Amino acid sequence: MKQFLSFVRKEFYHVFRDKKTLLLLFGMPIAQILLFGFALTNEIKNSNIVICDYAKDVASQELTAKIEASNYFEIEKSLPNHRQIEKAFQSGKIKLAIIFPTNFGNDLWHGGKAQVQIIADASDPNTATTLTSYATQIIRDYEMSIRKTNAHNLQISAITRMIYNPELKGTTNFVPGVMALVLMLICVLMTSASIVREKENGTMEILLVSPFSPLLAVTAKAVPYFILSLVNLTVILLLSVFLLDMPIKGSILLLFFESSILILTALSLGLLISNSTNSQQAAMLISLMGLLLPVMIFTGFMFPLENMPRPLQLFSNLVPSKWYYIIVKNVMIKGLGLRSVWKETLILMGMATFLLILSIKKFKTRLS
Amino acid sequence: MTREIVIKTEHLTKRFGDFIATNAISFEVYAGEIFGFLGANGAGKTTAMKMLCGLLTPSSGSASIAGFDIYKQSEKIKKSIGYMSQKFSLYEDLTTLENISFFGGIYGLSDAQIKSKSEKLIGQLGLQNEMKKLVGELPLGWKQKLAFSVAVLHDPKIVFLDEPTGGVDPVTRRQFWDLIYDAAARGITVFVTTHYMDEAEYCDRISMMVDGVMKELDTPQNLKSKYNTTSMDDVFFELARGAKRKAD
Numbered sequence A: 001m002k003q004f005l006s007f008v009r010k011e012f013y014h015v016f017r018d019k020k021t022l023l024l025l026f027g028m029p030i031a032q033i034l035l036f037g038f039a040l041t042n043e044i045k046n047s048n049i050v051i052c053d054y055a056k057d058v059a060s061q062e063l064t065a066k067i068e069a070s071n072y073f074e075i076e077k078s079l080p081n082h083r084q085i086e087k088a089f090q091s092g093k094i095k096l097a098i099i100f101p102t103n104f105g106n107d108l109w110h111g112g113k114a115q116v117q118i119i120a121d122a123s124d125p126n127t128a129t130t131l132t133s134y135a136t137q138i139i140r141d142y143e144m145s146i147r148k149t150n151a152h153n154l155q156i157s158a159i160t161r162m163i164y165n166p167e168l169k170g171t172t173n174f175v176p177g178v179m180a181l182v183l184m185l186i187c188v189l190m191t192s193a194s195i196v197r198e199k200e201n202g203t204m205e206i207l208l209v210s211p212f213s214p215l216l217a218v219t220a221k222a223v224p225y226f227i228l229s230l231v232n233l234t235v236i237l238l239l240s241v242f243l244l245d246m247p248i249k250g251s252i253l254l255l256f257f258e259s260s261i262l263i264l265t266a267l268s269l270g271l272l273i274s275n276s277t278n279s280q281q282a283a284m285l286i287s288l289m290g291l292l293l294p295v296m297i298f299t300g301f302m303f304p305l306e307n308m309p310r311p312l313q314l315f316s317n318l319v320p321s322k323w324y325y326i327i328v329k330n331v332m333i334k335g336l337g338l339r340s341v342w343k344e345t346l347i348l349m350g351m352a353t354f355l356l357i358l359s360i361k362k363f364k365t366r367l368s
Numbered sequence B: 001m002t003r004e005i006v007i008k009t010e011h012l013t014k015r016f017g018d019f020i021a022t023n024a025i026s027f028e029v030y031a032g033e034i035f036g037f038l039g040a041n042g043a044g045k046t047t048a049m050k051m052l053c054g055l056l057t058p059s060s061g062s063a064s065i066a067g068f069d070i071y072k073q074s075e076k077i078k079k080s081i082g083y084m085s086q087k088f089s090l091y092e093d094l095t096t097l098e099n100i101s102f103f104g105g106i107y108g109l110s111d112a113q114i115k116s117k118s119e120k121l122i123g124q125l126g127l128q129n130e131m132k133k134l135v136g137e138l139p140l141g142w143k144q145k146l147a148f149s150v151a152v153l154h155d156p157k158i159v160f161l162d163e164p165t166g167g168v169d170p171v172t173r174r175q176f177w178d179l180i181y182d183a184a185a186r187g188i189t190v191f192v193t194t195h196y197m198d199e200a201e202y203c204d205r206i207s208m209m210v211d212g213v214m215k216e217l218d219t220p221q222n223l224k225s226k227y228n229t230t231s232m233d234d235v236f237f238e239l240a241r242g243a244k245r246k247a248d
Helices: A002-017 A019-039 A058-069 A083-090 A104-111 A125-149 A174-201 A203-209 A214-242 A252-276 A280-298 A310-316 A320-333 A338-362 B045-053 B074-080 B096-106 B111-125 B140-151 B170-185 B197-202 B220-226 B232-240
Strands: A047-053 A073-078 A096-100 A113-121 A155-163 B005-016 B019-030 B034-039 B060-065 B081-084 B158-162 B189-194 B205-210 B213-218
Touching: A002 A019, A002 A214, A002 B096, A019 A174, A019 A214, A047 A058, A047 A083, A047 A125, A058 A073, A058 A096, A058 A104, A058 A125, A073 A125, A083 A096, A083 A113, A096 A125, A104 A113, A113 A125, A125 A155, A174 A203, A174 A214, A174 A252, A174 A280, A174 A320, A203 A214, A203 B081, A214 A252, A252 A280, A252 A320, A252 A338, A280 A310, A280 A320, A320 A338, B005 B045, B005 B189, B019 B045, B019 B060, B019 B189, B019 B213, B034 B045, B034 B170, B034 B197, B045 B060, B045 B158, B045 B189, B074 B081, B081 B140, B096 B111, B096 B140, B111 B140, B140 B158, B140 B170, B170 B189, B170 B197, B189 B197, B197 B232, B205 B220, B205 B232, B213 B220, B213 B232, B220 B232
Parallel strands: A047 A073, A047 A096, A113 A155, B034 B189, B034 B205, B081 B158, B158 B189
Antiparallel strands: A096 A113, B005 B019, B005 B060, B205 B213
């Protein structure tokens, strides 16, 4: 145990003295959260929209003018019939459609209450939500301005409809996705690089000659990265709760438990990679090339797996982060418990066990 | 007088495919001896040494280190040997003290032992001002001396040194050999490979490897008179001239 502890201490020295890597380690999740959280939802300017005005009265035209005057929208064209809206969306040129019903002005001035319909293409949920809220805001402004000069109780209600993806899948999905991505990449990258570094520096020989068990050495190497990954996880969760206002609905303990399994899987994978390479560059390259793309694509948070061809869907089952992503979504967003994610948990555990055994078996205790 | 044998090999052979790196070498090394292991580049020295340290499995033949069989008792061997490789092999991002306590730690020394040993070692090497510096910042000569001291920190029976003085200036080499003598005086057997013939003269006995075969094994004095010369350089040239393998 004493031996083991001196080894773990040494590994911590390595980690904390390598400032660049440390920066990467903690900078990456923060950057990802900020990028995914804000880059996609940031101001979207000059989006093409169509307007279908059945009313053609003063109110509808005033409102249309306001919309056109804003920086957010460019009116592609005005459609005489709402049946053409679907076609316009399918062409992919427009992101939003606004429909004024025949009695818009009448309802407003005489009934005090009018409706306007907003239809958004939600296949890109972030854009859809943002544009809808811009449009609603413009309508609110218009409502305020007419209240000043007219009756105080005039009301325009915007009825929003999302098409193609009515549940807006994807908006909150990126946090679990980033968690999966960061944990997979950092753990695999760091373990493989840190073991291969010992080979490069020649210290591996010294360790193999010493009575210290190589398996313990590998475990000792994994300890700092395991702990740092949990810290990273905490940072991601804090950011998403306090910065992105995304509550954790399920059990935090369960979340950390599931994350530990993924970390273990990733650490084993890193160990496996380090066995087959002799230079840090090669290890990094394999970890990045061999992992970054599959993890990005097949985890399911960037591109929906449901739309992929069958063979690719089957392949995605081999990617550990896919299962983790499902688990985290269920626990974090839907607030479900272990009972509803036990299947995925078992699959993930199976993968961790398999990779761990394989990597330990392949670990060379002698040079060759 | 019979001397205790700490290394004994019989027909120790290592093949890599068709290539026989080390061909049936048999020799004995006595306790407390400084044993020079010489040969041109590619003669099979490092391969032989790696087999003795347990880093490579021999293809055939047998060997015992400190009385333990290299096939069956490698764990016991590991406790009785120290090793310093060709590459500088301490952690450059750790300080002098941290390196000492790490290696002390993995060899199972207690905190008290590590403390007293590192104080002694620092005093001996004159590293008082450098003990909290990162090893990467030290000059090469000091690093090598430190690496050697760390290799014998746990008082092994045998220490294996693979070209320990490569790239080091003559003064530091001399100091390095003082450390080797000091270790030998404490009863540690020193098994050392080198390319410097003046260093060969410092050894009690030397062996010459040519093309994976051990051509000679004797004291420097006897070898010089056998080849009728006054310098080890001539002995080396005489033997190495017959080599068929190209140096790498």
